[in-house]
Amino acid sequence: MVGIVGYGTHIPRSRIKVEEIAKVWGADAAAFKKGLNLNEKSVPAPDEDCATLSVNAARNAVKRAGIDPQDIGAVYVGSESHPYAVKPTGTIVSEALGACPYVHTADLEFACKAGTEGMYIALNLVKAGEMPYALAIGADTSQGAPGDALEYSAAAGAAAFIVGAEDLAAELVDTHCYMTDTPDFWRREHAHYPQHGGRFTGQPAYEKHVFGATNAILEKTNMKPEDFDYCIFHQPNGKFPVNAAKKLGFTEAQYKYGLLSPTLGNTYSGSSPMGLAATLDEAKPGELILLVSYGSGSGSDAFIFRATERLLEIRDKAPRVRKQLDEHKIYIEYGAYAKFRRKILKAD
Amino acid sequence: MKVPRHWRETPQRYRMEAGKCSKCGSIQFPGRVICPDCGATEMETVKLSGKGELASYTVIRVAPTGFTDLAPYAVGVVQLEEGMRVMGQVVDCDPDNLKIGDRLTTQFRRINEEGKTGMILYGFKFVPDLGL
Numbered sequence: 001m002v003g004i005v006g007y008g009t010h011i012p013r014s015r016i017k018v019e020e021i022a023k024v025w026g027a028d029a030a031a032f033k034k035g036l037n038l039n040e041k042s043v044p045a046p047d048e049d050c051a052t053l054s055v056n057a058a059r060n061a062v063k064r065a066g067i068d069p070q071d072i073g074a075v076y077v078g079s080e081s082h083p084y085a086v087k088p089t090g091t092i093v094s095e096a097l098g099a100c101p102y103v104h105t106a107d108l109e110f111a112c113k114a115g116t117e118g119m120y121i122a123l124n125l126v127k128a129g130e131m132p133y134a135l136a137i138g139a140d141t142s143q144g145a146p147g148d149a150l151e152y153s154a155a156a157g158a159a160a161f162i163v164g165a166e167d168l169a170a171e172l173v174d175t176h177c178y179m180t181d182t183p184d185f186w187r188r189e190h191a192h193y194p195q196h197g198g199r200f201t202g203q204p205a206y207e208k209h210v211f212g213a214t215n216a217i218l219e220k221t222n223m224k225p226e227d228f229d230y231c232i233f234h235q236p237n238g239k240f241p242v243n244a245a246k247k248l249g250f251t252e253a254q255y256k257y258g259l260l261s262p263t264l265g266n267t268y269s270g271s272s273p274m275g276l277a278a279t280l281d282e283a284k285p286g287e288l289i290l291l292v293s294y295g296s297g298s299g300s301d302a303f304i305f306r307a308t309e310r311l312l313e314i315r316d317k318a319p320r321v322r323k324q325l326d327e328h329k330i331y332i333e334y335g336a337y338a339k340f341r342r343k344i345l346k347a348d
Numbered sequence: 349m350k351v352p353r354h355w356r357e358t359p360q361r362y363r364m365e366a367g368k369c370s371k372c373g374s375i376q377f378p379g380r381v382i383c384p385d386c387g388a389t390e391m392e393t394v395k396l397s398g399k400g401e402l403a404s405y406t407v408i409r410v411a412p413t414g415f416t417d418l419a420p421y422a423v424g425v426v427q428l429e430e431g432m433r434v435m436g437q438v439v440d441c442d443p444d445n446l447k448i449g450d451r452l453t454t455q456f457r458r459i460n461e462e463g464k465t466g467m468i469l470y471g472f473k474f475v476p477d478l479g480l
């Protein structure tokens with residue numbers, strides 16, 4: 001049996017409200033809030049990036065796992081905002097954690113799915129008996145083009161999971177993946193902002209893959225939506241995951257703990273993994289959790305976890321997601337946001 | 349080219365590694381080859397907690413190259429739980445509201461970058477200890 005031995009998250013303290021962004025572009029804030037179920041999003045400080053978010057989240061995961069970082073055999077960082085085009089984020093993270101030098105690292109990229117991609121690889125490496133522990137991180141400081149719909153949701157945050165084969169806080173029950181070549185969202189080399197297919201990102205992209213992976217894992221395990229205590233679907237906004245849950249036959253009681261996007265935004269590679277972390281903050285021993293990610297391009301990874309007694313022991317060894325999300329927020333205006341996110345052209 | 353110097357400082361900047369004298373137990377940060385208290389040369393590596401109290405600070409309003417976008421920001425001298433004092437930037441706070449004695453902890457942050465194409469320097473910075 002393999003599963004999660006420790007988890008941790010990091011959310012930057014700054015927030016910007018939908019009204020503040022809409023004001024600048026002459027957009028209808030009420031329409032965004034109602035239409036996309038978005039109220040505000042996290043904004044990274046000027047000295048935060050994918051590497052720093054990853055390290056701070058991973059340190060919380062190490063605290064919960066209570067392991068020696070030297071025992072971590074692999075470190076995978078999933079992101080679409082790696083700080084360097086060429087130079088791994090994984091080595092920075094491994095060095096900061098004290099996992100070097102006997103460790104395998106790789107940077108993964110698959111739009112919003114890169115975080116669960118790392119989890120999939122980490123779980124299977126441990127299952128194969130290659131290493132006692134592996135670390136998978138989903139972290140992003142995503143950018144939407146100024147004035148684009150994505151600017152209201154592109155947020156920053158990270159979730160880290162240490163997987164192992166003993167002392168599990170959540171056991172892995174099963175996995176299933178679903179991928180096709182779907183051009184709904186991309187960013188070319190040297191392009192600062194991504195492009196997306198507008199409405200095409202909905203049904204033929206997000207729903208097709210999320211539903212495909214969910215139905216496949218339910219069939220594989222011979223389970224029904226009502227067998228689960230919790231579900232987490234990728235959260236590009238507050239609307240898509242709620243609609244997906246309802247169409248698939250899940251209820252608000254199952255998705256409410258994992259649904260963070262209405263006040264967090266979309267943390268891309270960190271999105272559904274942070275929802276899993278928030279659910280682990282609440283789950284009771286024996287309860288079942290369904291996690292389904294989505295990454296444009298496109299694909300979904302589905303996982304089923306079962307919480308154990310140990311989850312109760314490790315939970316309070318690091319800050320909970322809701323604490324990081326709801327407390328000590330710093331609200332900023334668009335000017336500071338544009339400066340923080342380097343949207344202002346300066347003289348060289 | 350500051351790359352080799354940055355790289356050499358990785359253990360202290362990334363992990364707050366200090367040197368503890370095997371003979372008298374005094375801790376030096378960053379670590380040293382010879383203990384300044386007893387002259388012994390047997391040092392072991394220990395990791396500092398990064399937690400402590402603000403002992404003194406100044407607010408930088410006219411910042412040097414590479415830090416101008418962060419101004420105004422605070423640089424503090426922090427009395428760590430382990431007993432020694434360490435200097436570092438204090439972020440995620442209004443520098444004008446800092447007080448001597450404030451409880452601080454550390455986070456991993458971007459320190460500086462060598463222009464748009466150079467290396468990015470990372471390390472610890474102090475933040476208010478809010479249990480986040």
Ligand SMILES: [Zn+2]
Binds near residue numbers: 371373384385387
């Ligand atoms: Zn000594």
